[in-house]
Amino acid sequence: MKKPELSGLAAFVAIASERSFRRAAARLGVTPPTLTHTLRELEAQVGIRLLNRTTRNVSPTEAGAHLLAQLVPAFTDIDAALESLNAFRDGPRGLVRINAPRSAIDLAIVPHLGRLASEYPGITLEVVADEGFANIVEQGFDAGIRLGEDLHNDMRAVRLTPDLRFAIVATPDYFQRHGEPTHPQDLLQHRCIGWRKASSGEHYKWAFQQGEQRFSVAVNSPLIVDDARLLLQAALAHVGIAFAIEQEVAEHLASGRLRRVLADWCVPFPGFYLYYPNRRNHSVALTTVIELLRLPT
Incomplete structure (x- = not known):
């Protein structure tokens, strides 16, 4: 048996439910002759007569009634599935x-x-x-x-x-005890909180630029982290100097809990x-x- 098209099955359900080619055609938005042709194709594909039809009446055969009982719940589920798409609209x-x-x-x-x-x-x-x-x-x-x-x-x-821009920050207490760097190379004499790249395991080098001058500093780190919040907490705990995104330390700079240095060496980046x-x-x-x-x- 050749597998019938869904449109043919839908036509059969409409005709058998309405018991009329004319009403079924109006329901489906097609002409009665088109619907008649579709039903004949379906019956040829399944190899059995599905509807008894006269000039006045249409009724399912025993096989047609059996098929109709199976198809009505299936088409109800399909309609419900399509209706559920409205939630996405x-x-x-x-x-x-x-x-x-x-x-x-x-x-x-x-x-x-x-x-x-x-x-x-x-x-x-x-x-x-x-x-x-x-x-x-x-x-x-x-x-x-x-x-x-x-x-x-x-x-x-x-x-x-x-x-964004990076900010080089530490607590006023740290700078009071250790002094403030005035050049990126001065960081080599300071305790700096290091950053380990989680993707590669590399120790991140702090990058600086002022005009044509560029520096990358492999800082000395008593603490190495890979989490921005831990980095900030360590800086606030006076562990050392941190290399952080401006927005993440803005509140603490405004309150005076952190102080910024080397701002003119920090340039914007994507x-x-x-x-x-x-x-x-x-x-x-x-x-x-x-x-x-x-x-x-």
Whole structure:
């Protein structure tokens, strides 16, 4: 038996339910002759007569009644499934998983969480803090966030923050005891809180620029971390000098708990970007989150 088309089965259900070619044709939006042709094709495909028809009456045969009893619940389920898509038209729904470093979460995601919860209650956002460079596709993430200088060429990217700057900071107590560096090379004589790159395991060199002069300093570190919050906590605990994103220490600079040095050696660099696979079909939920987090132009 040749497998019949879904349209043929839908035509049979309409005719058998309405007991009329004319009413079934109106229900399906086709002409009665077209419906008659469709039913004949269906009966030829299944190899059995499904409807008894006269000039006035249409009724299912025994086989047709059996088939109708099986198809009506199936088409009801199909209609319900299609109707459920309205929820996606009325408002995005679903899970969106994002992999991001702690700094990006604080600067690019946290400020938008209230709006996401109030305007898009159907979206569940899962954020995984990760200082490494996860393969978002292999690990099942919809998107990741990294600095602009670290993006992969095979990904689409959306800017989330303006350019950023680093700030060299420590507590006033530390500078009172150890003095303030006036040149990047002076940092070699200080206790500096080191940063270990989670992706490569390398000890991050502090980079500086003033005009044409560039310096990379491999600082001496009594403490090495790979978490931005731990870095800040260590600086506030007088452990040493920290190399941190301006926005993360702004509150403590304003309160006087931290003091900044070498500001004229710290130049802007590309901020955070959200990146995701370069393919056509993305969920409505992901598209909504992207537009919510996107930096206004």
